[in-house]
Amino acid sequence: MFTGLIQAVGTVSATTPLTPVPKGLRLVIDPGSFNHQPALGDSIAVSGCCLTIADHPQPRAWAFDVIPESLAKTNLGLLKPGSKVNLEHALTPTTYLGGHFVQGHVDGQVSVAHLQTGDDWRVWLHLSEPSPDAPADDLWPCIIPKGSVTLDGTSLTIASVHRQPFQVAGTHLPGRCFSVALIPTTLEKTTLASWRVGSKVNFEADMLAKTVMNVVRNMGLPTGGLGGLGGLGGHSS
Incomplete structure (x- = not known):
């Protein structure tokens, strides 16, 4: 378990x-300024993926073994020497939970x-089909204005939700988009400043929202109309 900070x-x-895992990957990382000294077997979130x-x-x-399922679901397979x-x-029972x-x-x-x-960094992200076993129809109801989302391991607040195609500054964007605002500290302390249009970003929906949605779904109740609840604040189109 982590905090997204x-x-x-x-x-x-x-x-x-x-070796000997077919299509697996051994990933070696220089932790830079990280003063934490993990032991073998400890959990580290690498751009949001628990390894x-x-x-x-x-x-x-630090060396990590990444299995094919993780490579298929995440952007870790795109990493190469020099990538950030x-x-x-992992958090502990006494960790400050700021995310x-x-x-x-x-x-x-x-x-x-x-x-x-510029002065107001905002990013719009498109939820198409994140992975074969996590279709957009299942995850979209968890995208809620002012709710939480984890992007490349970073805890962020959803600023706006757009069910239908829309425009931003003359640019046509598809439906099932959501936006987040990035403050200077986030841009300085994370890799998010390197994002460009088309960048693939690791995405984890809020675990509490996913739990609620699973309960509702298992009760046989409809969930399709719950994504992007406008009544919770923020813009929903």
Whole structure:
């Protein structure tokens, strides 16, 4: 379990095929300024994906074994030496919870649809089909204005929700988009400033919202009209 508050930005130092796991990956990361010294078996969120420390090949190097399912659901398969990643170690019972409860179980990927930079950084992201076993129809009801979302491991607040196609500054965007605002501290302390239109972003919906939706669905009640509840504040179109 994590909070979504990034503690350091690490740098990928190596990626190699994982033997004997077909299509797996051994990911080695330099944790940079991270002063946490994890033991073998400890959990670290790497850009939002919960991974286990498998080895310390060097004093300041963490090695993780990434299985094919994680590579299929996340953007970790796109990493190469020199890539930057957000890092957070698992919370404890006494950890200050300044973000929200994050499992590190990435639901899939969303894509950056539009960027507004300058004094008011805003990013619009498109939820199409994040992954085969997490279809958009199941996750969209969890996208709620002023609700929480985890993007590349970072806890953020949803600023607006758009069910239907719409325009931003003359740019046509598809339906099933949502936006987040990024403050200067977030841009400075995370990898989010590197996002560009088309970037693939690890996405985890709020675990509490997913739990509620599963309960409602298992009771046989409709959920399709719950996504982007305008009554909770924010813009919903």
